[in-house]
Amino acid sequence: MTEKLTVIERDESGSYNNFLTDGCRCCREGAKMVLFVTGICHRECFFCPLSEERKNLDVVFANERAVFSDADILEEARSMDSEGTGITGGEPLLELERVIRYIRLLKNEFGKEHHIHLYTSAAPAADVLKKLSDAGLDEIRFHPPAELWKNLPGSVYAESLKTA
Amino acid sequence: MKKRGYVLIDNESNTARGSAEIAEKAFVTGGAADSGGARVNFCSSRYKDAVQLRLRLLRTARQYARPFDEITEDGTILFGRIEIPETSADRLILFLKENELPEEAYAVGGSKNRIETAAGIAEELAAIFEEEGTDFEKIRIWIIEQYPFEGGFVVGSERIY
Numbered sequence: 103m104t105e106k107l108t109v110i111e112r113d114e115s116g117s118y119n120n121f122l123t124d125g126c127r128c129c130r131e132g133a134k135m136v137l138f139v140t141g142i143c144h145r146e147c148f149f150c151p152l153s154e155e156r157k158n159l160d161v162v163f164a165n166e167r168a169v170f171s172d173a174d175i176l177e178e179a180r181s182m183d184s185e186g187t188g189i190t191g192g193e194p195l196l197e198l199e200r201v202i203r204y205i206r207l208l209k210n211e212f213g214k215e216h217h218i219h220l221y222t223s224a225a226p227a228a229d230v231l232k233k234l235s236d237a238g239l240d241e242i243r244f245h246p247p248a249e250l251w252k253n254l255p256g257s258v259y260a261e262s263l264k265t266a
Numbered sequence: 267m268k269k270r271g272y273v274l275i276d277n278e279s280n281t282a283r284g285s286a287e288i289a290e291k292a293f294v295t296g297g298a299a300d301s302g303g304a305r306v307n308f309c310s311s312r313y314k315d316a317v318q319l320r321l322r323l324l325r326t327a328r329q330y331a332r333p334f335d336e337i338t339e340d341g342t343i344l345f346g347r348i349e350i351p352e353t354s355a356d357r358l359i360l361f362l363k364e365n366e367l368p369e370e371a372y373a374v375g376g377s378k379n380r381i382e383t384a385a386g387i388a389e390e391l392a393a394i395f396e397e398e399g400t401d402f403e404k405i406r407i408w409i410i411e412q413y414p415f416e417g418g419f420v421v422g423s424e425r426i427y
Contacts, residue, residue: 132321
């Protein structure tokens with residue numbers, strides 16, 4: 103970073119940044135489909151916003167559409183003329199094979215420029231990261247648990263982040 | 267979150283009080299070039315609700331809208347709906363054709379008792395029926411605003427005839 107940031111430029115919603123990933127840029131256009139791959143998660147983050155219809159249930163949603171087959175996902179993506187997908191949950195990496203299948207499905211259907219990012223509160227090991235990256239995942243976002251916020255350096259999260 | 271003392275800034279948003287200030291502190295201490303230059307993005311809940319979701323709805327509306335649907339700035343669609351007994355549907359369609367309404371300007375529902383068209387045309391019809399009366403029995407005209415997908419939630423409906 104060479105430029106000095108002295109002024110925070112806000113948009114009308116009070117948001118600002120000094121850097122936006124491709125995933126964020128796509129989302130800001132409203133062009134990201136939200137793919138909820140499972141409601142199961144073993145953490146109990148105090149800020150978890152999931153509804154009763156999703157929390158700790160092994161259900162899949164593409165935006166607000168309940169997913170019963172891969173075709174449902176593609177249909178939802180087409181209906182919003184999606185340019186990318188954000189994979190979330192629950193903890194997506196508890197269903198690694200499902201996540202990889204969906205990444206391949208979307209990339210096969212919409213091309214490699216269909217931008218896919220994934221949220222996780224796990225600290226995936228190098229082999230998992232490699233599998234995800236080989237399947238075509240473009241971006242990963244780590245949500246380490248609150249207990250670790252003060253001691254991130256040296257934790258497994260730091261290691262995972264570095265590898266990613 | 268309530269147990270931990272988080273409160274909303276108002277009743278119209280999902281914004282937790284103090285969150286924007288904490289983000290700003292993090293931006294200044296970590297994001298500025300002279301203090302580490304970390305890459306920082308603060309995406310407010312208001313952005314998610316008001317901008318991102320609205321834009322997604324707009325994209326969906328552009329994909330879904332029929333030629334006569336009007337897309338609102340909220341991403342919902344606005345159109346007119348004529349409800350008529352199935353037995354008079356063909357006569358009404360003939361009436362629309364006689365008035366030079368092209369085929370793409372309306373859509374006939376599966377059971378034929380629902381004909382949907384542009385809000386403006388529905389208003390015009392309602393005005394004509396109001397003024398001249400009509401021999402279409404039990405005809406009702408509505409202006410509908412709904413989310414842009416099959417069976418989308420109806421945000422508003424107003425009966426105009």
